[in-house]
Amino acid sequence: MPTLDLSRRVLVASAAAAALLPLRQAVAQTAAAKGDWLSMIKAHHALIAKSFDELMASEKRTYLQRDRLIRAIGYQLTAHSVAEENVIYPALAMAGMTSESDKLYLDQAHAKVMNAQMEMATRANREGKDWMAPAKSLQAAVLKHAKEDEEGNIYPKLQQKLDAAMNKMLTADYQREFASVKPVRAAAG
Numbered sequence: 001m002p003t004l005d006l007s008r009r010v011l012v013a014s015a016a017a018a019a020l021l022p023l024r025q026a027v028a029q030t031a032a033a034k035g036d037w038l039s040m041i042k043a044h045h046a047l048i049a050k051s052f053d054e055l056m057a058s059e060k061r062t063y064l065q066r067d068r069l070i071r072a073i074g075y076q077l078t079a080h081s082v083a084e085e086n087v088i089y090p091a092l093a094m095a096g097m098t099s100e101s102d103k104l105y106l107d108q109a110h111a112k113v114m115n116a117q118m119e120m121a122t123r124a125n126r127e128g129k130d131w132m133a134p135a136k137s138l139q140a141a142v143l144k145h146a147k148e149d150e151e152g153n154i155y156p157k158l159q160q161k162l163d164a165a166m167n168k169m170l171t172a173d174y175q176r177e178f179a180s181v182k183p184v185r186a187a188a189g
Ligand SMILES: [Fe+2]
Pocket: 041, 045, 080, 084, 146, 150
């Protein structure tokens, strides 16, 4: 089956590029999500939520282990946000949902600031717990944005507004944009 072959090739390439479990999961979930763009996005939201859980459970780990988790989250958020900002939010605006589109862009801009604060805090104080407060703020903001606003309200409305051909186009475009972000930061470990 072509899809399975493609999945295997993507997984092998990913494993060679970076031996990060969250990254392999991201690629596997992207390849496995054969459904529509919304189910693909839900899989990515779930992956990001799981990565935050791992980070929050990492209090007793070394700085390098924690830094690797933070870099993995940075990659997942960046790949996901690029795909949403280049494909899904423009589709919202074109479907007449401009205030929803604006709100999601703004949320995501704030999340990028919080992500930078988390990264700075963990580097500035390697042994301390300065990273926890910004990490918790980012986790709460990202999950509210993803679960309540996107999954719970705005995305199902968009999916219903669009016809089958448009939904199919969004699925292909989201996948292409997600894959365009390479895990350079995570691989640099
Ligand atoms: Fe999202």
